[in-house]
Amino acid sequence: MEIVHVSAECYPYAKAGGLADVVGxxxxxxxxxxxxxxxxxxxxxxxxxxxxxxxVEHKGGFMMGDRHLEYTIxxxxxxxxxxxxxxxxxxxLLDRENIYSYDDDTERFTAFQIAVVDWLSHWxxxxxxxHVHDHHAGLxxxxxxxxxxxxHLAEVPTVLTIHNAxxxxxxxWDKSNYIPDWDxxxxxxxxxxxxxxxxxxxVKCADRVTTVSPSYMEELMTSANGLEQLFVQEKFKxxxxxxxxDNVVWNPATDTYxxxxxxxxxxxxxxxxxxxxxCKDFNLDEKLPLFVFIxxxxxxxxxxxxxxAIADSISQLGNKMNFLILGSGDKxxxxxxxxxxxxxxxxxxxxxxxxxxxxxxxxxxxxxILMPSRVEPCGLNQMxxxxxxxxxxxxxxxxxxxxxxxFGEPEDSLNALxxxxxxxxxxxxxxxxxxxxxxxxxxxxxxxxxxxxxRKQIMQIxxxxxKSAEKYINLYSSIQIK
Ligand code: ADP
Numbered sequence: 001m002e003i004v005h006v007s008a009e010c011y012p013y014a015k016a017g018g019l020a021d022v023v024g025x026x027x028x029x030x031x032x033x034x035x036x037x038x039x040x041x042x043x044x045x046x047x048x049x050x051x052x053x054x055x056v057e058h059k060g061g062f063m064m065g066d067r068h069l070e071y072t073i074x075x076x077x078x079x080x081x082x083x084x085x086x087x088x089x090x091x092x093l094l095d096r097e098n099i100y101s102y103d104d105d106t107e108r109f110t111a112f113q114i115a116v117v118d119w120l121s122h123w124x125x126x127x128x129x130x131h132v133h134d135h136h137a138g139l140x141x142x143x144x145x146x147x148x149x150x151x152h153l154a155e156v157p158t159v160l161t162i163h164n165a166x167x168x169x170x171x172x173w174d175k176s177n178y179i180p181d182w183d184x185x186x187x188x189x190x191x192x193x194x195x196x197x198x199x200x201x202x203v204k205c206a207d208r209v210t211t212v213s214p215s216y217m218e219e220l221m222t223s224a225n226g227l228e229q230l231f232v233q234e235k236f237k238x239x240x241x242x243x244x245x246d247n248v249v250w251n252p253a254t255d256t257y258x259x260x261x262x263x264x265x266x267x268x269x270x271x272x273x274x275x276x277x278x279c280k281d282f283n284l285d286e287k288l289p290l291f292v293f294i295x296x297x298x299x300x301x302x303x304x305x306x307x308x309a310i311a312d313s314i315s316q317l318g319n320k321m322n323f324l325i326l327g328s329g330d331k332x333x334x335x336x337x338x339x340x341x342x343x344x345x346x347x348x349x350x351x352x353x354x355x356x357x358x359x360x361x362x363x364x365x366x367x368x369i370l371m372p373s374r375v376e377p378c379g380l381n382q383m384x385x386x387x388x389x390x391x392x393x394x395x396x397x398x399x400x401x402x403x404x405x406x407f408g409e410p411e412d413s414l415n416a417l418x419x420x421x422x423x424x425x426x427x428x429x430x431x432x433x434x435x436x437x438x439x440x441x442x443x444x445x446x447x448x449x450x451x452x453x454x455r456k457q458i459m460q461i462x463x464x465x466x467k468s469a470e471k472y473i474n475l476y477s478s479i480q481i482k
């Protein structure tokens with residue numbers, strides 16, 4: 001099969017979160033299964049763009065409202081990622097340093113999507129599936145079926161994968177003329193609650209809809225930032241496919257970012273060496289358990305609860321543990337987390353910002369990783385942590401629920417699904433639940449045999465993409481267009 005993935009991010013070209021990891025890896029595994037997978041993203045001005053060689057694949061133009069826009073599709077020439085990576089450049093709209101957060105994001109991503117469909121419409125053949133990711137590519141299934149110029153793409157199967165349903169790409173109806181001439185009888189497909197809602201539109205128009213974990217799909221039926229009813233309505237074509245991880249990039253035995261490589265037999269010593277270096281760099285105590293948090297400092301991740309949970313844990317237990325936080329996001333949370341460094345020097349530190357290398361060093365050097373998320377569609381951090389022998393402490397939600405069972409619930413662990421790891425689980429995104437779990441983890445840390453047993457078990461879990469990549473192939477094959 002030939003599959004075209006359309007996304008705003010793709011690792012290592014441009015990454016803001018898990019979306020990039022998935023779009024960067026899934027195609028690699030689909031290629032390994034003997035298929036042709038291609039990825040197309042906006043041309044962000046990143047290091048990867050500047051350091052690689054590109055060829056021009058196609059040039060075209062279209063009207064978006066009353067603006068004529070010219071686009072160029074470029075292709076990475078050396079097949080560096082093991083699959084074809086294409087970028088769309090649109091002068092004045094896409095050649096920018098950041099992926100998101102510009103005032104004209106609506107124009108940028110609408111133009112990106114039109115360019116992709118326009119380019120596909122110029123192919124001499126049709127792909128076997130167009131796989132769109134999140135709302136930034138959500139108008140594509142609609143355009144392939146309802147824009148007069150692109151109707152010859154109407155029979156190409158489309159799949160939407162939702163990595164995060166909180167963001168939906170809302171645009172006001174006065175921008176409906178951005179979409180190339182379309183069948184106005186179909187306005188209802190674009191609309192949700194009197195606005196154009198690209199995510200809702202994709203849920204309605206794509207042939208299949210997936211989320212990145214089965215539990216997240218169930219949760220969307222009752223909590224989907226306004227789209228609950230839509231998911232119930234479209235349930236028949238919805239399913240959850242758990243993300244995998246790139247076992248080559250995320251491998252403690254070969255990871256070039258970490259100080260000391262290790263694998264199962266020498267994990268205790270290897271982790272301790274990495275921890276020692278990390279603790280030295282951040283003025284922490286290597287003899288105490290090290291808890292880390294890596295991620296966006298936003299309400300979805302319950303990052304706002306961390307400052308209080310950390311302060312309470314230290315005041316209740318005394319200096320029995322260390323914390324190291326890496327992340328960026330909400331300015332207020334960033335400030336609170338930075339402020340704590342002054343209060344708990346020697347036991348607490350934080351690094352505000354995005355740092356891929358440090359994240360790897362933290363997965364390797366930490367004892368526990370905290371993930372108190374309010375919403376977690378899949379979550380990759382816990383899977384990376386498992387592979388690096390770091391015990392996840394997670395709230396029981398979405399993909400976290402599907403990948404981690406509590407070590408203290410033997411029944412749960414007996415019923416664990418393949419790929420489910422062991423860790424600590426709690427139910428509520430509350431300061432109390434987090435501190436209680438930290439208490440449990442501190443006790444666990446003192447039981448060296450139990451720690452070693454859990455580490456041994458979690459490092460052997462196979463969360464690689466093979467199984468899930470195959471599930472997507474079966475999903476594309478199941479689509480029959482009437
Ligand atoms: P989301 O996509 O919701 O942010 P995921 O758990 O799916 O969350 O993916 C997060 C990915 O982003 C992981 O690879 C994690 O290591 C990485 N990450 C998040 N924040 C940072 C940061 N500040 N520095 C380095 N890596 C980060």
